[in-house]
Amino acid sequence: MFTGITQAVGKITKLTKRHDKELRLTVTTDKAFFAPALIGASIMIDGVCLTIIDKTEQTADFDVMQPTFDTTIVQNYTLNQPVNLEMAMLATDRFDGHIVSGHVDGMATVTRARQAGETVWLTFQPNQSDLMAQIVPKGAITVSGVSLTVIETDQTTFTIGLIPHTLAHTNLNTLTVGMHVNIETDVIAKYLAGINHDEYSNTKGA
The missing domain is CATH 2.40.30.20 (Elongation Factor Tu (Ef-tu); domain 3)
Structure with missing residues (x-):
């Protein structure tokens, strides 16, 4: 983990x-x-x-x-x-980010990049549209191995913000429009999406 x-x-x-x-x-x-x-x-x-x-x-x-x-x-x-x-995390380590398995859910493409003050805002579109059901504002997401908070979403994209520390200590400072990243959605969101899907399937079949 x-x-x-x-x-x-x-x-x-x-x-x-x-x-x-x-x-x-x-x-x-x-x-x-x-x-x-x-x-x-x-x-x-x-x-x-x-x-x-x-x-x-x-x-x-x-x-x-x-x-x-x-x-x-x-x-x-x-x-x-x-x-x-x-x-990999040790059992005695401080837990600073969120639970990440290292099992990538898919790729996403940078569709917009802009800077406001010292923050860089990046918008991504997942290559698999169904992943958006697992991405929510203020939720966690892993972008190319980096734990980040989702700022906003629409039907097809999500946006995150990068502070100067993240830009200085990760490779996310190299991203431009059209480039691709790995994404892993939050494990809790996965379970909730699975439960909702099962409930919908059961209701539809009843």
Whole structure:
């Protein structure tokens, strides 16, 4: 489990195609971010939970299988691209963000970007329209691994605000209109959406 609080920004330093839509990624950091991690440990990269298969103190290798390739921005990765990193949460850790599984629900596209004062406002449209049922104002959402609060929604889009700290310590400062991100909706919203769907189905079938 993760919290959506980015601990480091690394970069993709190697992309090796292993089979069709299967990759091996090498991620490198400026500091010894991977030093305390074990081979086999889980690391969240841009919101995707991946397993370390080899590492040094500053680099780690990860295998990506086809379902992850098909449903996340991993398919768009290029060399030297910055990525948000977070280690799995310890039971004794402070819980600062919200519950994040690292299981991406889909991708979203930036449809609007504007700055007001020191805040950058970004509007996203999920590639799967049904995800909007799980996104509500003042609710939590994970955008490329970053825990954020939804400011407003309409039928097809949601908007978040980025404060200077988030811009300085994540890769969200690189986003422009037309770019894609991974999104994971809040786990509580998932359960509520599932309950509502079941109740509707039962009523419809009665």
